[in-house]
Amino acid sequence: MGFVTTRKVRFEHCDPAGIVFYPRYFEMLNACIEDWFEDRLGHSFGAIHVEGGHAVPTARCEVRFTAPSRIGDPLALTLRARRLGRSSLDLSIDVASGAEPRLHADFTLVHVSQSSGRAVAWPEPLRAAIIRELEEEAPHGT
Numbered sequence: 001m002g003f004v005t006t007r008k009v010r011f012e013h014c015d016p017a018g019i020v021f022y023p024r025y026f027e028m029l030n031a032c033i034e035d036w037f038e039d040r041l042g043h044s045f046g047a048i049h050v051e052g053g054h055a056v057p058t059a060r061c062e063v064r065f066t067a068p069s070r071i072g073d074p075l076a077l078t079l080r081a082r083r084l085g086r087s088s089l090d091l092s093i094d095v096a097s098g099a100e101p102r103l104h105a106d107f108t109l110v111h112v113s114q115s116s117g118r119a120v121a122w123p124e125p126l127r128a129a130i131i132r133e134l135e136e137e138a139p140h141g142t
């Protein structure tokens, strides 16, 4: 279950100690979220931000790093929707290389209006798409 994207750790991601510098993970995590919006929810970041005048900034991000990643490592990022609010959305992303977990991240995104900078309710089509994702994660209402 979950939405899976893959990345390979490259030279550009690593610090002089030879491991992924943690801000580079945040870029990978955001790219995963961006792909999920487009591929699974059917609403690209371009449509939301440029055409729609809205945004989905991160209000909360908690990350546990459990093992380092090194150049050449294949990474799988697995995103799962967790909870939908009026304007907020909780989701998690697990990053692993093979069987080894590398990090776990818990996010709260908030749907905001660019003009006011304030939270606004998810529009109905986006809400319905998120609910479908939540139901896929917990098909029996668990």
Ligand SMILES: CC(C)(COP(=O)(O)OP(=O)(O)OC[C@H]1O[C@@H](n2cnc3c(N)ncnc32)[C@H](O)[C@@H]1OP(=O)(O)O)[C@@H](O)C(=O)NCCC(=O)NCCSC(=O)c1ccc(O)cc1
Binding pocket: 049, 055, 056, 057, 058, 059, 060, 084, 085, 086, 087, 088, 089, 108, 110, 112, 117, 118, 119
């Ligand atoms: C998100 C905010 C506009 C929300 O502020 P307000 O408009 O006053 O709304 P509220 O405080 O009433 O909260 C609205 C909802 O968010 C929830 N919320 C707000 N803050 C939090 C935190 N910290 N944790 C969990 N939930 C939160 C809150 O519970 C409400 O949930 P619902 O009941 O589901 O509606 C404001 O907190 C803010 O501007 N925060 C800073 C965001 C930021 O700068 N993040 C860092 C970078 S953003 C970024 O990288 C990015 C990625 C993608 C993009 O599309 C845009 C930007």
